[in-house]
Amino acid sequence: MTESASPPEWQTRPPYTDPRQREASGQSFVKKIEGTCHCGKVKYWLSRDKPLGSKYCHCTDCQVMHGAPFQWAAIFHKEDMSFEHGVRNLSFYSSGAKKPTHGLPCKVRCDNCGSLIMDEGRNMLLLFPSLLKFEGNEELKRNFQPELHIFYSRRVLDIPDGKPKWSGLDGQSELMSE
Numbered sequence: 001m002t003e004s005a006s007p008p009e010w011q012t013r014p015p016y017t018d019p020r021q022r023e024a025s026g027q028s029f030v031k032k033i034e035g036t037c038h039c040g041k042v043k044y045w046l047s048r049d050k051p052l053g054s055k056y057c058h059c060t061d062c063q064v065m066h067g068a069p070f071q072w073a074a075i076f077h078k079e080d081m082s083f084e085h086g087v088r089n090l091s092f093y094s095s096g097a098k099k100p101t102h103g104l105p106c107k108v109r110c111d112n113c114g115s116l117i118m119d120e121g122r123n124m125l126l127l128f129p130s131l132l133k134f135e136g137n138e139e140l141k142r143n144f145q146p147e148l149h150i151f152y153s154r155r156v157l158d159i160p161d162g163k164p165k166w167s168g169l170d171g172q173s174e175l176m177s178e
């Protein structure tokens, strides 16, 4: 009559394993940058100080779900991120299924303040760097400067910053003029 207390398999893998679990299982995890949501209930660490890439997305899904004209995201491996309290205080939204479940790809947010934390893809993470604590370190912040714009054809404002502007996905659509 008792249910198994073991968590779903995905909760036992990065980024949902906390730094102590990583150490206990013999992985090294160096805490380089801290990220927190608006209310502070969700806290995470990054083990690398430079993303694999960084971009602005102007797609209409981002406009709707972020309540913003466009979105800023930085790409990381799942192993590069570790939530201090595991899945506690996280809520999930599967954008494909349009359901509040952990189905990839999915949006992850704080279940208390609603701050959007990241898009979890099947293989990678796209996290939202506005939550990172750069502590006045301009060099560190520069590592996260977006290199390009995607879905610029859907933009609600022009951004003449000289960076490449793709009409859809980068490398899979047309480059646009400013």
Ligand SMILES: [Zn+2]
Pocket (backbone or CB within 6 Å): 037, 038, 039, 040, 041, 042, 110, 111, 112, 113, 114, 115
């Ligand atoms: Zn919060």
Ligand SMILES: [Zn+2]
Pocket (backbone or CB within 6 Å): 057, 058, 059, 060, 061, 062, 063, 071, 151
């Ligand atoms: Zn988008």
